[in-house]
Amino acid sequence: MAGRDRGPFIAGNWKMNLTLPEARGLAQKIVEAGAELRESTIVLFPPFTALAAVGGTLAGSAIGLGAQDLFWEDQGAYTGEVSGPMLKEAGCAYVLIGHSERRQVFGETDETVNRKLGAALRSGLSPIVCVGEVLAERESGRTIERIDAQLAAGLRGFAPEDLERVVLAYEPVWAIGTGKTASPGQAEEVHAHVRRRLEERYGKDRASCAIILYGGSVKPANSYPLFKEKNIDGFLVGGASLDAGGFVGIAGEALRAYREEK
Numbered sequence: 044m045a046g047r048d049r050g051p052f053i054a055g056n057w058k059m060n061l062t063l064p065e066a067r068g069l070a071q072k073i074v075e076a077g078a079e080l081r082e083s084t085i086v087l088f089p090p091f092t093a094l095a096a097v098g099g100t101l102a103g104s105a106i107g108l109g110a111q112d113l114f115w116e117d118q119g120a121y122t123g124e125v126s127g128p129m130l131k132e133a134g135c136a137y138v139l140i141g142h143s144e145r146r147q148v149f150g151e152t153d154e155t156v157n158r159k160l161g162a163a164l165r166s167g168l169s170p171i172v173c174v175g176e177v178l179a180e181r182e183s184g185r186t187i188e189r190i191d192a193q194l195a196a197g198l199r200g201f202a203p204e205d206l207e208r209v210v211l212a213y214e215p216v217w218a219i220g221t222g223k224t225a226s227p228g229q230a231e232e233v234h235a236h237v238r239r240r241l242e243e244r245y246g247k248d249r250a251s252c253a254i255i256l257y258g259g260s261v262k263p264a265n266s267y268p269l270f271k272e273k274n275i276d277g278f279l280v281g282g283a284s285l286d287a288g289g290f291v292g293i294a295g296e297a298l299r300a301y302r303e304e305k
C-alpha cells in the first residue's frame with residue numbers, strides 16, 4: 044500500500060501566531076507527547092522569528108523544524124526575504140512552498156513556486172509543495188485541471204532524484220481555515236490522481252514512496268477516516284496545530300489508523 048511502510052507525517056503550520064514564550068511552550072508540550080507519536084514524523088513550522096527558540100526546544104527530540112516560506116535566491120539585496128541557506132543555518136530541515144495563503148494574499152505563482160523549489164533543494168531542505176483548487180474550480184468540475192496545472196508548472200525541470208526530498212500537500216483552498224473538510228473520498232480522489240501524475244513523471248517506485256499530505260480543517264475527529272484512505276500519508280495542519288491537545292490528537296488518530304493497517 045502506497046506510503047504505508049512508514050507512519051503518518053504530521054506538519055503543524057503555526058502561520059503568523061504565538062509569542063516566543065507561547066511558541067516554546069507549545070513546542071515543549073509536543074516534545075513531551077513525542078513518545079506516544081514515535082512511529083510518525085512530526086514537523087513544526089513556526090514563524091521565522093520563533094525558529095531559533097522552537098529549534099532550541101526541539102533539540103534532542105525527533106521532532107523536525109520547518110519554515111513557512113523562503114526566497115528563491117540565496118543572498119543579496121532582497122529586503123524582507125529569507126533564503127534557503129539562512130533557514131538551514133537556523134536549524135530547518137523543511138520548508139513550505141506555495142501555501143494557498145502565499146498564493147492568494149502575496150501573489151505567489153506556479154512560476155515562483157518552481158523557483159523556490161529549486162532554492163530549497165539546492166539548500167538541502169525538504170520542501171512541502173502545496174497545491175489545491177478554489178471553491179469555484181471545484182464547483183465547476185475543474186479541480187483536477189487546476190491540480191495538474193500547479194503540478195506541471197511547479198515541478199517543471201526537476202529530476203526524478205529530486206522527488207525523493209519533495210513532499211506534496213493537497214490543500215483545497217475552500218477547506219483551509221473554514222471548518223469545511225474535504226470528505227475522505229474527495230481527498231482520496233485528488234491524492235490518487237497526484238500519485239498517478241508522479242508515476243507518469245518519475246516512475247512507479249518513486250511515486251509509491253512519495254509523501255502526499257492532506258490539509259484543510261483537519262482535526263482529531265476527521266484524522267482517522269482521512270488517514271484510512273490509501274493515498275493520504277499524513278496532514279498539514281493549520282488552526283488545530285496551535286493547540287497541543289488537538290495536534291497530538293490528530294497525530295494519535297492517524298497512528299491508530301496506521302497501526303490497524305500494519
Ligand code: PEP
Pocket residue numbers: 056142214218219220221222258259260261279280281282283
Ligand atoms: C493550512 O494552513 O495549511 C491549513 C490546512 O489550515 P487549517 O488546518 O486551519 O485549515
